[in-house]
Each structure stands twice: as structure tokens, then as C-alpha cells.
Amino acid sequence: MTLYADNTSKVVPAPTGPSTVVAAEAQLVTEAGECPGEVLVFTQGGYLSWLEVCSWSDDIEVTLAAARHWLQTHS
Numbered sequence: 001m002t003l004y005a006d007n008t009s010k011v012v013p014a015p016t017g018p019s020t021v022v023a024a025e026a027q028l029v030t031e032a033g034e035c036p037g038e039v040l041v042f043t044q045g046g047y048l049s050w051l052e053v054c055s056w057s058d059d060i061e062v063t064l065a066a067a068r069h070w071l072q073t074h075s
């Protein structure tokens with residue numbers, strides 16, 4: 001995964017306000033139809049700030065690579 005340096009001087013912030021908010025979320029669904037977690041995208045002050053991959057399962061390993069696969073499979 002490529003990470004880019006914080007350079008908010010190049011763009012205007014989205015109109016979300018100064019607080020941190022969940023800008024997008026998606027449940028993860030496996031090929032077997034199980035929901036082992038979710039992906040959350042956060043913004044802070046109108047700029048994307050971080051991505052969180054959450055696991056709800058002790059039985060299914062939820063990684064960034066697995067989340068990407070499941071999201072691409074079910075889109």
C-alpha cells in the first residue's frame with residue numbers, strides 16, 4: 001500500500017466541519033456469506049484522515065488484504 005504525505009495545502013477541504021467523522025463504511029462479506037467485519041473511512045476537518053479495518057470474528061482473520069478482496073468480490 002502506498003501512503004502519501006499530508007499535503008492539505010493543495011486542495012480545499014470538504015464541507016464536513018472541523019470534527020472527525022465517518023465518511024464511508026462497508027460491511028465485509030466473505031464468499032460463504034459471513035460478515036466478519038467492516039471497513040471505515042474517516043475524515044477530519046474535511047480531509048481524509050485514516051482507514052480502519054474492524055474484525056467482529058474470532059474465527060475469520062480480517063486483514064487489509066482480505067478486506068480488499070471481499071470488497072472487490074462483492075462490488
